[in-house]
Amino acid sequence: MEKKTLLTHCCDKPGLIAKITNICYKHQLNITYNSEFVDNTTGQFFMRTELEGYFNDTTLLADLKQALPEGAKYQLASAQRKRVVILVTKESHCLGDILMKNFDGSLDVDIAAVVGNYDHLQALTERFGIPFHCVSHDDLTRAQHDTQMLEVIEQYQPDYLVLAKYMRILSPDFVEHFPYRIINIHHSFLPAFIGAKPYHQAYERGVKIIGATAHFVTSNLDEGPIIKQDVIPVDHTSNAKDMAQAGRDVEKNVLSRALSKVLSDRVFVQGNKTIIL
Amino acid sequence: MEKKTLLTHCCDKPGLIAKITNICYKHQLNITYNSEFVDNTTGQFFMRTELEGYFNDTTLLADLKQALPEGAKYQLASAQRKRVVILVTKESHCLGDILMKNFDGSLDVDIAAVVGNYDHLQALTERFGIPFHCVSHDDLTRAQHDTQMLEVIEQYQPDYLVLAKYMRILSPDFVEHFPYRIINIHHSFLPAFIGAKPYHQAYERGVKIIGATAHFVTSNLDEGPIIKQDVIPVDHTSNAKDMAQAGRDVEKNVLSRALSKVLSDRVFVQGNKTIIL
Amino acid sequence: MEKKTLLTHCCDKPGLIAKITNICYKHQLNITYNSEFVDNTTGQFFMRTELEGYFNDTTLLADLKQALPEGAKYQLASAQRKRVVILVTKESHCLGDILMKNFDGSLDVDIAAVVGNYDHLQALTERFGIPFHCVSHDDLTRAQHDTQMLEVIEQYQPDYLVLAKYMRILSPDFVEHFPYRIINIHHSFLPAFIGAKPYHQAYERGVKIIGATAHFVTSNLDEGPIIKQDVIPVDHTSNAKDMAQAGRDVEKNVLSRALSKVLSDRVFVQGNKTIIL
């Protein structure tokens, strides 16, 4: 008995749920969890179906192809744990949380390597038996640095890249190698405080709540599809540094929860939005 | 074109989603929203299906009966707004919120009447053009009072009773007339602080968070299935009276949100729990 | 025995708390609640002192003047309830919440009048025995309309104006009449989604949290000092209209809480920020 997850995304048509679940039933696959969503604004249908049984992928996908409308996307995701490479700079809290959650099994992921543009987090990473690569950006153009990063990363063939407080902007060329496969944590409640030093901006504006946003990276800075956001209250006693410190827990929690959704094949992207089933 | 909601609850079996959605498809009913849940602990299947089209209720229900396992419960709920009677004592905040939400259309419900064991809220209720009945409990046994309440209530044939800070305990006999059709707001985060004066209990215990719980009323006091809960932080500066005041917003918000779920046929009851689809 | 609140705001100097509390002690005034804050970035000192006793305002203020640094602001606020005028357009939820909270005593305020640019909320207001004025903006320039509004408002000599979903932009001239005395509720988590249709903007951006912001109105649209903010989670199932509906509870709760702080003389303004003691 195997477990796989069927992900379907197509134009909405009457009878789609019946058609897809009929095919599963005919293949003697048991549906252990199912959820679907129709976006009435765009007329798009999304369905995520956890299946259990003996899979004949070829005939199952062929049956689906025949039943679904032209242009449908569908995919059988295996239950195998995903492989990620984590990019960092100097701050440890997001990396540390992922390492600890991987250690205790609450984030089921294969951390292939950690790559930093500084070596500050090398010792911490290696304590957990994970390879660390430092790719300094000193004396390099962005393009040169991104190329070197890419070489290091690609040897690990990751399913996803995780930017765990990686404080450099990636070039569009780099991003194109991993479409909707790079997850970033931004230290503000986007779209408030786009760009650099969001906590300083928040302090200047005198906000009473600060937040963090996990999103897919696209070539538009801080504009990619949002996966998860959360906030905490602050008040007049917090300066920008206090806010940054208070924000750390939110950042790491938001990133971990977003990762957990992505790694369990729950996140669809449509336009600039996510549908999470 | 009509809109109805099909609610299905039965033992889980392979192929149930396919069977039910096939029947809808065969009846040329369009599924505009669907959600289902399988409780793996109890092996129970729950499905809520919003349908649009021309309904032949008799043949549809007959087809379902044949397709579903023995003992299945299924029901076609009309999109008609539900009729409620609200029970109150002296406090106005929960009643007031329901009246205001009904006024602005954000809670789509037919408030048939308000019944109080005091007349404190008569003027407020009548300002909104809704009949108010005062059924004093003075000089009456609980059984006598409940009987009088029942007489007043039953003339309105309500779908649900809403206890909006009705501060008396209802007798099991009364409750039996409205199985899982009485919604109460309890002013604590149940099961903490069961019984009388929960804010005093909370103050005595020195908690840092207080809450409110909306639940169906059963014959076990404060033990019925929970529909919705929410909380707010408090600190050492709050005494019991401050907590009660701070709790009012939570109480009214929790009750309104619970009502909104119940009134849109989203709440299934299984054992002492709710499944909200 | 009277109760008053002393508000002090000046440059920070050593010994300020001692000086101020000594003066209160000398005047045989009992401090029932005291809080202070020093903003280290700007070197400003803020203190709010609730006093009980027999007040000789003249000598007390004279003693303070002598003790405090040049340019200090200090004020003895009476415990008398504040008088407000509420401005509205068509939406009732914020007005309704204030009316209900005033009715049950949880917002201790004298609502002198409600003024709308439409008459939609006249009947509701009058049910609570409060005068309503409709000042239509039809065929008027902004300046003309603001002048007419001002005439109506000024007859009530309000301490504060409350914009309870008043959907027009006030002219700088109008705002200057009420410096830091106009409280607005903006239906987004500022500074995200400044300007019109914030829920549409939020939907377009695909955010996972929406919010509301209560702030003082200055001549810079949506840029005045923030008093209170709160948020609720949303997801892909919410369209812009759903978000607006879900946002109503947050809007009304945030506005009421901000009002409660302002009306109890807890809010200092410094630059574009609030200090809430």
Added chain:
Amino acid sequence: MEKKTLLTHCCDKPGLIAKITNICYKHQLNITYNSEFVDNTTGQFFMRTELEGYFNDTTLLADLKQALPEGAKYQLASAQRKRVVILVTKESHCLGDILMKNFDGSLDVDIAAVVGNYDHLQALTERFGIPFHCVSHDDLTRAQHDTQMLEVIEQYQPDYLVLAKYMRILSPDFVEHFPYRIINIHHSFLPAFIGAKPYHQAYERGVKIIGATAHFVTSNLDEGPIIKQDVIPVDHTSNAKDMAQAGRDVEKNVLSRALSKVLSDRVFVQGNKTIIL
């Protein structure tokens, strides 16, 4: 220049703030942060004063003794980081969070040692260069085990003990060694679900929110003064195991925040409650 924190707790009397701040002023100590609280129910006065300057502890404390009412408690806490010993069993998430926060400087504490009744967390602890002791409870009575624990712990002379998911009940004898110096994280929103398996209890009751509580340990199980609580929403899709997993983030966040308050001398205990200044 040194920094110290003055903590004062006594019966409320008129003029206390003036007296204490006068003494500080006379000693040429600058107050950088001050907060006070009067509990009107019990008539107790609490004040926490952060001071900067050149301290003569003996004369300062003598002056305070003379000025404060009989029976006053007052204490000059040094700004030195506190020393803690952490007790664990098998679960790593709370220990891991403290280790990571200590690593990145966001929790300023000296972790003298970790002591477990199992050795599961030895390797993790030692990766961070911290001594680990395993004191197995096999074949020991509770009294014997507690005595062995005590011996190991006392060699480190800790200011506080932190129970980071230490899943054994400590004997009153053990607790008496560390009055209000043991901080525990309980995996429920106390007083709901006291005792063993709170997540199972929560699942059985069908709650919609779960929580965690950090509290001082007294000889009454789960009844000590609460320092910090927080919650997260759950729904019908969570079984007891899911709730336990979801609760981990809350547990670790609540414990870290409570520790942060205790370690910065902000927490007063009065009766069975905490006052946090």
